[in-house]
Amino acid sequence: MPDSSPVTVFGPCTLSNLGPGYDALGLCITGPGDRVTARRTDAPGVTAEGPPSLPTDAERNTAARAAAHVLRQAGAEGGLRLRIEKGIPMGSGVGGSAASAVAGAVAANEVLGRPFRKPDLVEAVLEGERAAGGYHGDNVLPALLGGLVLVSPSDPTAYRRLTLPAPPPLAVVLPDVEVLTRDARAVLPATVAHGDASAQAAELAFLVRALLEGDWPAVGRHLMRDRLAEPFRAPLVPVYDAVRQAALDAGAAGVALSGSGPALVALVPDADAEAVVEAMAAASRAGGVEATGWVARVDPQGARVVDSELA
Structure with missing residues (x-):
């Protein structure tokens, strides 16, 4: 088992749709975000703690569900303990559930010794969004990869990261x-x-x-x-x-x-x-x-x- 020292990951806020880009466009921006701290455990599975408003089980918590997917993907022994700090209000429209899902997946990957690159975590972060009741990529993919992302609403594993020339504030x-x-x-x-x-x-x-x-x-x-x-x-x-x-x-x-x-x-x-x-x-x-x-x-x-x- 790799070192059990904790790792904290910042999941940034995102904008989605951008007008006519319903379920298809998302943009990662500076501002508030969620933080997820992960630590390895001997016991299998993922446990989570956070604000009282959040569910803590690995099925309904976006960070925990994404992290559990990374564990399975890596075939890792043992489990993870997550601590979630919410910087984005839920129901605000700037990717609150996505920020936690992405931070959970990246933190899990880090404590496992970084077996995956960011593009390899796409399925994990999409799985994390399922805990929030959807399977959409317009928030989780820009939160994971940064910048502007064009994503297929019918198959969010199909996406393109687009480069913007000198974007304004x-x-x-x-x-x-x-x-x-x-x-x-x-x-x-x-x-x-x-x-x-x-x-x-x-x-x-x-x-x-x-x-x-x-x-x-x-x-x-x-x-x-x-x-x-x-x-x-x-x-x-x-x-x-x-x-x-x-x-x-x-x-x-x-x-x-x-x-x-x-x-x-x-x-x-x-x-x-x-x-x-x-x-x-x-x-x-x-x-x-x-x-x-x-x-x-x-x-x-x-x-x-x-x-x-x-x-």
Whole structure:
């Protein structure tokens, strides 16, 4: 058995969808994140401890489920003990369950002696997301790999990491409203009109092309042209309209919900990003909903070890 000294891994926050990229686009950003500390144990299996709001069993805890998959993948003897520190509120729209899953998988890999590269952990982090009720890659893959990731909604093991040229800052605001993913999926229609589907496909194609070219005004326009998710989810965030308009009035090039919300993200290539954050948060508070926010940058690294006693 390798050394049982603990390893702590940081799982970063992420933005998903980015307008028309429903279940297909995710971006790793700077800001809050989750920390998972792992230690080897003689007893088999994975045990977890963390905030009282989190389940601790290896079936329902995203970090534990991902770590257990790594153990099986490696054929390792013994088990793991995890300690989870939540920096991302659940139901916030910036990848709270994904951050823990990714940190759990990477921490397990580290204490096992790093038998796998990050791309080899894709199945593990996707398995971790199953504990949160889904099998989607738009949060866990950018949290694992860093940067912008395009992923297949029908087969999230099929993905491409995309390189962005000199991305501008982002204004991220979290209104103090919990939007659970299962509730946000429940409000979506079971079928969509053919015209909406074809328009959405075109908008996503134009958005990806603009991202790769660094055409930030075009990115801003396409961020706001989702037809399949955001129009139905926006009512779950009572201050959505006010925060969105405040961002545009402050100079943002475009605004969209992140994931299920309530997080909203504004692209800020030509304005004071701090001022945009303040305007968005003030609009939320004026609507009776407290809010926090920060200026984010693209995080190209993804999950990483932040503390280790291993040699």
